[in-house]
Amino acid sequence: MAKAPTAAVDKRRQILDAAVRVFARQGFHSTRVSDIADEAGVAYGLVYHYFKSKDEVLNELFRERWSLLLAAIEEADREGDSPRAKLEASAGFIVDSYRHDPELMKVIIVEVTRAANSFGRTHLAEIRRAYDSIAKIVADGQAAGVFRRDIDPTFASMAFYGAVEQLLSGWIFEVIPAADSDFDEAKALLVTTICDGLEPR
Amino acid sequence: MAKAPTAAVDKRRQILDAAVRVFARQGFHSTRVSDIADEAGVAYGLVYHYFKSKDEVLNELFRERWSLLLAAIEEADREGDSPRAKLEASAGFIVDSYRHDPELMKVIIVEVTRAANSFGRTHLAEIRRAYDSIAKIVADGQAAGVFRRDIDPTFASMAFYGAVEQLLSGWIFEVIPAADSDFDEAKALLVTTICDGLEPR
């Protein structure tokens, strides 16, 4: 038979998916490896068959998702019509990621992106790449004359990304409502806020 | 003699100050209580004489600083000339807090404000009060007609606060340079970005 890694792959996936649920529910630090195994309906030791360590499970989850995010921003940059549209597509991808799988995005943001002393440090280079891609969009916008030149692109990218992340954090911790209609509105408002500003034109 | 709590008070303060340094250097989770005691030049047990637990040390640090921040925003709201000036004063206070004591602000932000699964949850109500105060400034600005009305004040406060926090995070983790001249520039740029937007007027 043509090798059947199906079961094996399934179990690995099963563990990753279970880990998302448990990490989202309890946070990385207070989930024991046995919690992941239980949630996945799998023996304790099997987690170590597929992953070098508990950390490696989270690392894998982060890498899977972040590479998609980086690709999406880079595609937005390549295909977008205007800098504004590029920013909207980037923010849109992140918002949609949350809409599609809030638990995973919660884990990514809470345990990695904002966990600057643990996994945030480990993945700093990858996280930075997202900032840089956004900064590039801004810089190109400035060069094209559609963005003002007195705001440093790096600074602008931090402000933009910070706003997006804070918005997701607000949804995650129910500081602000996350009804389905809020998501599309949010995409538009993020871009309006950053590009047009709070003051009327 | 008129009771001399001096020594006692000094030791307590000494422990808090040492904790800031150690937390900033190693992060809360990887500092042992013995690290704090060593840094303070004090016996292990004394930490427990003044604080109920390791957590309580961080809680105390957070409360001390955050109450100042809330007071500063509320004062900015009371005394500020325009909504824009109020936002600038609020952002300015946070930036100055960082300039004045980067280690403390690093601890507050990294270990509490952004640590949504641990201390962030404990102090969610206090953190929220800051968002609310900013939202109020925005709402008043809208009522007065100087801010556009199609952006929800709560949403705007998240974007504003998120931008500020991300900026500090950038300084803290040396993603962006933090020379002394950058601080004053940052205050102005934050307000320009949020109020005027990236697109030229």
Place this chain on the structure above:
DNA sequence: AAACCGATTGACTGGTCAGTCAGCCAGGGA
């Protein structure tokens, strides 16, 4: 049907700390 092998199991171990506690000591009062 026997050897083989990767997937799977879960009891066990070693190391790590947070928090406890039994007392020590300095200096003020009798």
Place this chain on the structure above:
DNA sequence: TCCCTGGCTGACTGACCAGTCAATCGGTTT
């Protein structure tokens, strides 16, 4: 001079948990 008090000391303990490993299972190959 001796006691007394409370700030102060630091060795110790109990709990917790990541990661190990020897054994078992089930399907495939010869």
